Amino acid sequence: PVKMLRIFRTRFADRRQADQELQRVMMIAHYLGPDCYAKSNEFLVSYKLEGGYDTLLCGLQDYVEGLPLEPWGFMNPDRLAENLIRPNIGAQVSTEKDRAVLIETIHRNAVDFVARVRKMIAETGHIPDLAGDGNLLLTDNGLIKLVDINNISRVDFGNTIQVDDKGYPVCDKSVEALSQLQIKMASQQLDPADRLYRTYLDPDRMSAVQDIEREFHRESILRQYRAG
Numbered sequence: 001p002v003k004m005l006r007i008f009r010t011r012f013a014d015r016r017q018a019d020q021e022l023q024r025v026m027m028i029a030h031y032l033g034p035d036c037y038a039k040s041n042e043f044l045v046s047y048k049l050e051g052g053y054d055t056l057l058c059g060l061q062d063y064v065e066g067l068p069l070e071p072w073g074f075m076n077p078d079r080l081a082e083n084l085i086r087p088n089i090g091a092q093v094s095t096e097k098d099r100a101v102l103i104e105t106i107h108r109n110a111v112d113f114v115a116r117v118r119k120m121i122a123e124t125g126h127i128p129d130l131a132g133d134g135n136l137l138l139t140d141n142g143l144i145k146l147v148d149i150n151n152i153s154r155v156d157f158g159n160t161i162q163v164d165d166k167g168y169p170v171c172d173k174s175v176e177a178l179s180q181l182q183i184k185m186a187s188q189q190l191d192p193a194d195r196l197y198r199t200y201l202d203p204d205r206m207s208a209v210q211d212i213e214r215e216f217h218r219e220s221i222l223r224q225y226r227a228g
Contacts, residue, residue, distance in 0.1 A: 006040065006059040008150055009165070018044055018055050024152045025059070028128055031120035036113050037146040038064045064145050066137030071130065071177035075184040077106040084140055105142035110185030113144045117178055121196065125155050130181070131173035144185075157199050161209055168216050172209045175200040 012018040022042055029037065040061035046053045067083055069075060081102045121127050129135055129151035137145045153171035156162060164170045179197055182188045190197050199205070 001063040004061050004063050006061050006150065008057040008059075010057065012055045012057070015044075015055065018057055021057055024126070025149055027120065027124055027126060028146070028149045028152065031124070032113075032116050032128075032146060035109070035143055036116055037149060038062045040149060059149075061147075061149075064137055064139065064147055066139040066143075066145060068134045069136040069138055069144065069181075071136070071180040075180065077103045077110070077185060077187075080106055080138055080185075081142075084138070084142075102142055106138070106185065107187060109142055109144055110181060111188070114178065114182045114186050114188070118196075121155050126152050127155050127171060127174045127178070128152055129170050129174055130177035131170060136177075144181075155196070157195065159205075161205070161212060163212065163216075166216070167212075167219065169209045169212045172200055172205070173213070176206070176209075 008021065010021060012021070022044075025040070025042055029039070038061050040059040042057060042059045045056050045058060047056055067080065069080075081099055084102065085099065117127065117130070128146055129148055130146070132148055132151070135146060135148040137147055139145060151164060151170055153162065153164070153174060155171060155175075161169050162171050175196060179190055179201060182190065190201075192198065
């Protein structure tokens with residue numbers, strides 16, 4: 001595959017709402033840059049539904065192959081490099097020197113990725129979905145790529161835990177994922193005075209988020225059971 005077609009779930013009441021959603025996607029392109037996300041060309045289409053016309057946002061996105069990153073799993077650069085150089089997976093690294101270069105590349109790109117996301121949060125108050133299954137991929141040349149650019153959350157420093165349209169606490173889980181990337185891949189300690197982490201990694205808040213996440217998965221299983 002070279003490209004993949006993305007279809008946004010969001011329904012828009014008018015063109016203005018569609019343009020606002022498009023601006024959010026362009027925000028990711030601006031802050032992450034071509035090395036840190038799967039480039040996508042967005043376009044609007046109209047389609048006929050039940051006698052009327054609706055507006056649909058689509059994207060033609062670069063297809064990216066890579067190793068899925070699990071933020072709560074093992075993500076140190078040494079282990080990831082080993083996974084990339086296994087036979088038939090990713091780059092074929094033949095020497096210890098090449099392996100060391102790949103490890104350093106993964107570490108350097110992790111530092112850059114975390115810095116870009118932190119800058120996006122600081123300047124726009126938004127964070128992309130870093131927690132979803134397969135949302136982050138590690139390419140065979142050590143780049144971290146965000147491939148799901150549809151779900152962007154508002155970073156709110158209040159006490160309310162925000163959920164997306166499916167009931168998932170995506171903002172809180174994305175901040176958690178970012179902290180794991182920073183610790184495990186970028187090898188950077190978290191600053192306890194950092195407002196972002198101080199707010200979202202508060203033990204009581206994380207416990208409440210875990211309850212919401214558990215209920216989300218329970219409801220998902222029930223929906224699947226009822227459907228099939």
